Amino acid sequence: MNWVEDEPRYRPFDKDLFSKLYRFVWRYKWAFILVIVVWIIWTLAMLAIPDLMRRGIDDYIVPALDGTLSAPEAYRGLAIVSAGLLLLAALGSGLRIVRTMVGFRIGQRVINDLRMAIFKHVQRLSMSYFDKTKAGWIIARADSDLDTLEGIYTWAPVDLISAVITLIGAITIMILYNWRLALAVSLTIPPLFIITLIFRRMIADAYRLVRRSASRITANIAENISGIRVVQSNVRQDRNLERFDELNIENVEANVRAARIWQTYWPSIDFIGAAGTVVIIWYGSSLVFAGTLTAGALLAFVQYLGMFFGPIHQMGRLYNTLMGSMAAAERIFGLLETEPAIHDAPRPLKLDRVNGEVTFENVSFSYNSPDDEDFKWILKDVSFTARAGESIALVGPTGAGKTTVISLVPRFYDVQRGRVLIDGVDVRDVSQKSLHSQMGIVLQESFLFSGTVMDNVKYAKTDATDEEVYEAAITLGCYELLAGLPNGFQTNVGERGANLSQGQRQLVSFTRAVVANPRILILDEATASVDVQTEMAIQYALERLIERRTSFIVAHRLSTVRRADNVLVIQDGRITERGKHMELLAAGGPYASMYAEFIKP
Secondary structure, three states, rough: OOOOOOOOOOOOHHHHHHHHHHHOHHHHHHHHHHHHHHHHHHHHHHHHHHHHHHHHHHHHHHHHHHHOOOOOHHHHHHHHHHHHHHHHHHHHHHHHHHHHHHHHHHHHHHHHHHHHHHHHHHHOOOOHHHHOOOOHHHHHHHOOHEEEEEEEOHHHHEEEHHHHHHHHHHHHHHHHHHHHHHHHHHHHHHHHHHHHHHHHHHHHHHHHHHHHHHHHHHHHHHHHHHHHHHHHHHOOOOHHHHHHHHHHHHHHHHHHHHHHHHHHHHHHHHHHHHHHHHHHHHHHHHHHHHOOOHHHHHHHHHHHHHHHHHHHHHHHHHHHHHHHHHHHHHHHHHHHHOOOOOOHHHHOOOOOOOOOEEEEEEEEOOOOOOOOOOOOOOEEEEEEOOOOOOOOEEOOOOOOHHHHHHHHHHOOOOOOEEEEEEOOEHHEEEEEHHHHHHEEEEOOOOOOOOOHHHHHHHOOOOOHHHHHHHHHHHHOOOOOHHHOOOHHHOOOOOOOOOOOOOOHHHHHHHHHHHHOOOOOEEOOOOOOOOEEEEEEEHHHHHHHHOOOOOOEEEEEHHHHHOOOEEEEEOOOOEEEEEEHHHHHEEEOOOOHHHHHHHEEE
16 A cells, blocks of 8 residues: 555545534534524624724714714714724624634534544554554544644634625625625626636645645654664664655645745735725725715725625635645545454354364465455465463464464454354454453564553553552562562553563563463564573463463474474465474474574574
């Protein structure tokens, strides 16, 4: 998957996508309606201001100047008009505060709901999705794309409604004042339409490039942070900096191009607005001189013209926001609508405490679809049974399929042929949650979460007591080592366990597995990164742990393999030998050869 180049092309407006966006607003519909009502009242109040000013000029100032109204009467009338203006201003300020507070709260809550939906959905996706999708792409959906959507939830809808009402109101009032002057103003509409049509396509392409370049930067940062050890060990800092600089320059150029388009568009609109104002002043003045239009009406007309062009500016900004939001929403809902490859059965069985017998019946598996050009069977007709409490060691060259076997036991992937059974039940017939609750997995690269050692040990069993944790550590022989950390079991492990050594992280992972008390234990090169002294300290505990559980062990260390109840030799996706360690050595077959060449004591 080319996760950047293959992102969907921006579509200017998609009503289905728009409706998906506003489904998240529905639970806050009453607050949303309140904001709309408040802003409609505010808009109507603002539309009344120019007419009040017209009344002040035509009803009081002009009559006072020509002597038809006395000065005291004019002042009284102007006082009433001024009070009306102040009242409308106060009302407008109060309504603006209400709109801002409620609208911002709605926007933040909706964004929070979306972020929770993304987080929840990502945890449901199958391993195959993460095999093909970079972490940076997913992070960008829950970060920069959600930030882009904030405007469309917080202020864009009510601003759009306000702009439409203002535009309609201004046009209506101008027609009522003088239809001839309103008709003259309409001459500005064709050039407005043509310019907007031209720029609309140009800015759509520009924003697509902006979003693409921003996604590349996010992914590059995430990738370099995740692989910082490899970066530093291979002295790639300078080359990576050059590449990051290239991506930044690309992003800057994309943003500058988009800004240049917008900054060309706005002056064009301003020029048309200025031309419309000139038309009103010249033609309106002739109507005033002819006595068919009052001076106050001309002043109000100029103000309403501003209210005519103001919403056009506002809708342009809203279109700007909408474009970024549509591009972001397309990616967010593309993620949310990605179905997990692994589904529970319509009525899944729930596994209670299992005995732990695991059977592979003629299992064939590939990570790709048979329709793919690079289709290849990873496992071919694999059959074996691990009896309850039995330990199975999987050995073979890299790429033979060992890790694939242990990935099929917890159903991280579905087999294309054959069946994987636990206590005689096909894993596809049971719920994934109950299946995973029976298993403990320890990988070569231990992953610890931010928090304390105690938090990480209790990760799979949050209701475990501290005493259970201490007992598990004592069982593994690592209690003194973990208790000897700077703050003991309350030591903060740092992000990804950065404050602990590799050996310490592995011991925490082992303790976590013991506390979870699984019936089926999977160890994927689990001792490969543990130093020999640490391994010796926990070997007897591992042996006791394995005796009580069905265990699958992928390992190269002789100390781990030779104690297994059964050894499966996997080559090119097939089981070529099986038996106990000494039996296979005596047979002098592939296992004996691998033992001499690869399996190190």
